[in-house]
Structure formats: C-alpha cells, structure tokens
Amino acid sequence: MDVRERNYCEPMTPTGIEKVEKGTLNYFDLEVWSNLNTGTVEQYFEEKNRVEGFERSRFVWKRIVIGLVIGTMFAIITQYVGLKVGLAISGGWYIMALIGMAFRWHPSEINIASSATNAATYVGTGFIFTFPAMYLLMGKDEYALGVDADGNVIRIINSVPPEILFLAFILSIMTGMLGVLYFIILRRIWLVEDPLHIPGWEPSLQLVDIANDRWSAGTEGDSEQAKKSIRLVGIWITITMIFTFLRDFPVNAGKSVFYSFFGGEEMTEVYSSAGDIQQPLSSSTYTMVGFGLIPIQLGIGWFMRFKVALLVNIGTFFTWFIIVPLAVTANIPAFDTMAGTFYPVIDDPIPAWKAYVDVARPMAVGAILGGGITALIKMAPTFKSAAGDLLGSGGGDGENSMSSEYVRGMGWYEWPASHIKFMAILTLITTVVLFTTIGGFPLIASLVFAAILVATTFFLGAIAVKVMGETGTEPVSGTSFIVMLALVLLFVAMGLEPSQVAIMALLGTTLFAGAISMSGDIILDFKTGLYIGNRPYHLVKAVTVAIPFGAAMAIIGAVVFGQLLADGTLDLLAPQANAFASITRALVGGESLGMMMSFLAIGLAIGVVSEITTGMGTAFGLGMYFPLALMLPMILGGLIRDIWEKRTLEPWVESLGDDPEKEKKRTLKVLDTYMIATGLIIGEALMGTIYAFYSMLS
DSSP states (O other): OOOOOOSSOOOOOHHHHHHHHHTOOOTTOHHHHTTTTOSHHHHHHHHHHHHHHHHHOOOOHHHHHHHHHHHHHHHHHHHHHHHHHSOOOOOHHHHHHHHHHHTTOOHHHHHHHHHHHHHHHHTTHHHHHTTHHHHHHHHOGGGSOEEOTTSOEEOSOSOOOHHHHHHHHHHHHHHHHHHHHHHHHHHIIIIIISOOOOTTOHHHHHHHHHHHHHHHHOOHHHHHHHHHHHHHHHHHHHHHHHHHHHHHSOOBTTBOHHHHHTTGGGGTTTBOTTSEEEOOGGGOSSOOOEEEOOHHHHHHHHHHOHHHHHHHTHHHHHIIIIIHHHHHHTTOEEEETTTTEEEEGGGSSSHHHHHIIIIIHHHHHHHHHHHHHHHHHHTHHHHHHHHHHHHHSSOOOSTTSTTOOEETTTEESSOOTHHHHHHHHHHHHHHHHHHHHTSOOOHHHHHHHHHHHHHHHHHHHHHHHHHHHHHSOOOHHHHHHHHHHHHHHHHHHTTOOHHHHHHHHHHHHHHHHHHHHHHHHHHHHHHHHHHHTOOHHHHHHHHHHHHHHHHHHHHHHHHHHHHHHHTTSSOOOOHHHHHHHHHHHHHHOOTTHHHHHHHHHHHHHHHHHHHHHHSOHHHHHHHHTSOHHHHHHHHHHHHHHHHHIIIIIHHHHHTTTTOTTHHHHHHHHHHHHHHHHHHHHHHHHHHHHHHHHHHHHO
16 A cells, blocks of 8 residues: 655644544644644544534534625725735635624634635635736727727727626636635645645634634633724724725815825826825836835735735836836837837836836736746646646545545535536536627637636646645736636637637636635635534535625626726726736737737746746736835835834733743734734725725716
8 A cells, every 4th residue: 555645744742642642632722733734633633523523513604694794895895905906815804703702603603604704705816816907908008909090999809798797707606616626625635634734824723712712711801802803903994994085085176185285286296196105207217216105005014024025025126126227228119009109218208107017017927927837837746746636536435535525324524526527517518608609709719718717727726725835825826827828829829809819818817716716715714624623514515605695796896996997097006907918918919019029028037037046936027017106015014013023022922921821812912913904904995995986986
C-alpha cells in the first residue's frame, strides 16, 4: 500500500499525542491551538465529527436567513470596494460573528450562518473584476476600435443585450455551486490528511472560540465585548458615511462640500473630483504625485499591515517613478482614438497621465498576465498532484473513503460526491443550450465555451485554492486572465464577430472567477467547521441556499456600476475590468494594436521576472495599474497599524504578565481595531453605493 506524501503537516506536542491516543481531546481545548495542521488532530476530529457532529452541528433556518441577508447586502458593498481599489474585501463575516456572540449562538450556528454570508457575497466576484468590462468596451472611447469614414466611433460592443444578463444570472448560480461541489473531493485530502495552513485563517477560529465561551458560560464580559464591537463598527460606519457624503455628493452648485472647501474651480489642479489631493496638473509632466482621501484604503492597509501593503505597492512606485518618466522622456507616441492618429505624448495637456494610460496600463496588464502564467508554470508539480488528487480521490469503499458520505442510521455527513458529475454535466448542457437558443451564439463556439468553463473551473480552481492554502491569497485575477486569454484566442481563431468574442469571453471569465471564489470560500468554512464539530453537509447546504440571492444582487450591481463607469458618472478605477477591456481590445484589433501589443509584451516580461524573483508577479502587475494617490493611503493604514502594535498593543499585553487569558484579551483588542477598519470599508462603500444609485436615478 502506497503512503501519501505529506507536505504541510506540523509535528504534534507530547500532550497532544497523549490526548489523541486516549480520546480526551475536545473541541476548543487549549491543546488544540498547539496542534493545528498536524494532520493527526484533523483526522481525530474528522472521526469525532462523524459521530458527534450529527448532534453538535446545528442548521437553524432563521440564523441562515440572517446570514443570507447580511451577505446579500455585502454583495453590493464588496462590488463597490472591488471597483474602487481592485480588491474584494468584505467585513460580513466579522459582523455575523459579532451578532452570534451578542445573541449567544452556538459556535456551529455561527460557522454555518457565516458560510451563507460569504457565499452570497463572493459568488459575485466575477461581476466585480470582469463583467463591467463589457460596459467599458461599449462606452469608453479609449477602448474603441477607431472611427469610420463618417466620424462615427467603432465600438467592439454596441450594447449588452438583456438576455446576456439572464444567462449570467443562471450560469453564475450553476458554476458557483459547481465550484463548491468540486472542493468536496479535496476536503479530506487538503484539510484532514495533509492540511493546508491558509495563512491568516487563525483569527476566524479565535472568534468562534470566543463565541463558544460566550455560549457555554454566558459571561457578562463576553457579552459586553460583543456589544462594544458592534457599537464600534456602527460608529465608524456612520463617521465614514458622513465623510464620504461631504467628499462626493453634489450639494453646492453641483459640487461637493470638500470641493468647495478646497477652493472650487480655483483649486481643481490640486483637488480632483475623485477626492484626491494631488500635484498641480500644470506640473504633471513626468509623474503625478497625490494622496487620496479614501477610508477604504486605510482600512485595507490596516488588515494588510505595512510590509504586505508596501510589497503590493512596489509595482505602483515602478509605474510612477520609472515607467511614466521614461515614457515622457522618450516622447512615446500617444494614440487619439477619436482622430485615429498618433501624437507626441509631451504635447498632451497632462503628459504624465497620458503616458500612464497609453503605456503603463498596457504594461501592467502584460505584467499581470506574465506573473499569472509564470506562477502556473511554477505550480506545475502542484498541478500534477492536484490532478492526481482530483482524479484519484473518489474511489474506495472503506469506512474512511470518500464514498462514505452517508452514515448509516444517522444521515448525510458529507454532501454526496456523486452530485459533482451530475452538476458538471448539467452545467455543460445548460450552457450550450442557453447560449445557442437564448444568446444566439454558434453551436460549436458554445460547446467550446462550455467545455473550457467546466474544465478550468475544475483544474485551475484546484490550483487557485491550493495557492490560497499555501499563501493566504487566492489568485482569482491571475487565473481569470488565463481563462479569458484562452477564450479570446480560440474565438478569434474560429472567426467570430468581435462583439461575440468579447461578450462570450468576458462572460465566461466572469463565471469562472465566481466559481473559484466559491471554492476558496468553502475551504475556509470547512476548515473552521472541522475544529468545532460541524458537518460538511450543513456547510454546503447553507452555501448553496445563499448563492442565488448573491448572484441576483451581483447582477444588479454590475449593471448599475458598469453603466455609470462607462459614461463617466462614477469615477472608480476598476483596475481588473479596465485590464480585461484592454486585453480584449488589443486582441480583436484596432489601429493601435501593434503599439499596445508591444507594451503588453514588455509588461509580460516584467511579470515573468517579478514572479521569478519575488513570487508576487501578479500582485506587482496589479500594483503597476494603480494611480499613486490611490495606493498611498493603503501604505499609511499599514504603517499606522505597525506603530500601534509596537507602541501600544505589545506593551499592554506584556503588562498582563502570566494572565491565562492573555492571548484571548490580545485577540479582542485586535478585534476592536478590525471593527474600526471594517467600519471605514463599509461606510465608504455604503455611501458610494447610495451615490451610484442616486446618480443613475438623477
């Protein structure tokens, strides 16, 4: 019998070994914290859960509904955040944990309800990163193919048909569920036998541990802490919403209060309508320095810490202090889409910005592609083992095999793995039928589309989740670019019209991104559930119930935000959407195709080198895409956290001496700051969303 190689297991403590051998290790024991990711403890709890989980795991519909409502709200909030800064950050899980703590929910109820929250939020990931690109191609002149003899703008997409929205809704539900079901196969391998660590996951278990103390003992201290955290996030949401209202809403002759405060028309060179304090435009020849008044970025920076925030922004510094100055100095030709002609970039009213748009952004797109492709090549051994896991984990008839989802006399412990094949076939057939009958696309192209969608969700999704388990970050953007590139090249080779190429490729990438995001979401739910006694069946059930509601909200947000981005009403960067629009335009043709492809090739090389040397090629490329004013607040947020921890938190923890609850108190102290950071993110996103709907209605 072959022995599986174990790459991630940590050594056990002597006490942990003793408790496992005697069967006395219980949920939330202190010894559990010393033996996370040992493999032995995970297998011990797996067998324990198969017996005790049927009583311990609690699926309560009213809890699920609360989680679903919060997740649906955060679906639109997270869309705004993603379009604003390029990162899908949601505080919904924290809110659910606090609600559970405040009302003394059982830990299993918090875990299951939170699964519904996250599913409703993250199923729309593709609608953040990809779907708005259709509207950008439809409305932005910079993504046009040129002008005809009569001076009319030739666009790749002239409209987004309503039937496309219907297809996106139905298929996002199906592929989202497929992404969840796929990971059922790998749960036992990557969470039980050889558990992925998922860096940064531990605070989630700590919160549930605190909630367990509150549930089992009902101490007033825990109740007050939960109430304090909820009050804190509410206060900072309110403060941030007021700030955002003053910054954005047109209340004074069509201008915001902040705009008027900074001098109105006289100060437009140093304060932009996007809320940036910037270098005067008249002097923005070789670069453009600024600082955005962006609470979201401060909050994200706090979560990231200074080192990670700085690493993410190295690409931004590379763009604004190397690429842009070099492009202007070399007087790179700039392209005027409307006129269909080239002109020296130095002749532009704002040379630095034009160099950024025409030179740096295509290079950034290439760097994202180069980093993503190189990362996948580096992951070839992982791909091989993942493929083996996927293809070889379904067999066996033993008690511990993957075929033992059903426990005799008790019910389903796992969700039936047999549903995976059924769902894959159903998704394949439904996609082909809907695309040919409702979408009006060619049959062969629809078959190719469906096959690539199902296959990439299966294999690239496994790789993306494994990368997440090793690094703490799921490479949704990187793998999505690979899928999108493959679809575009195939459809162009098949001779499809540019509009068909763009719509099918962007829709396919949207569905793929949502599917692998669900795989990344469920691994976190499964990992927490393993240590607290939940049945995977209940977690999958909560997720599948929430997916349709999140998908519906994601569609609404995508339409509203996409249209407002296209007509310029909403001033959001939307880095991934713009990047996908750039690639589509470059690949389907246009007068500037040669120049753009050159910059893409240079960026591709940059991405390859940065991935080889730093292991963060995709992050480097994404950083290259951002304006400096957007990223500096993120660095500041990380710096403030590091200073706070060094000068305030650590001395306070040391003053506790040998207090047995030292680590718990430290966690609660950090949790308070998370609530403030979450309030900054939610507050700006809420008011931004209100402003977006207000703009559309007005």
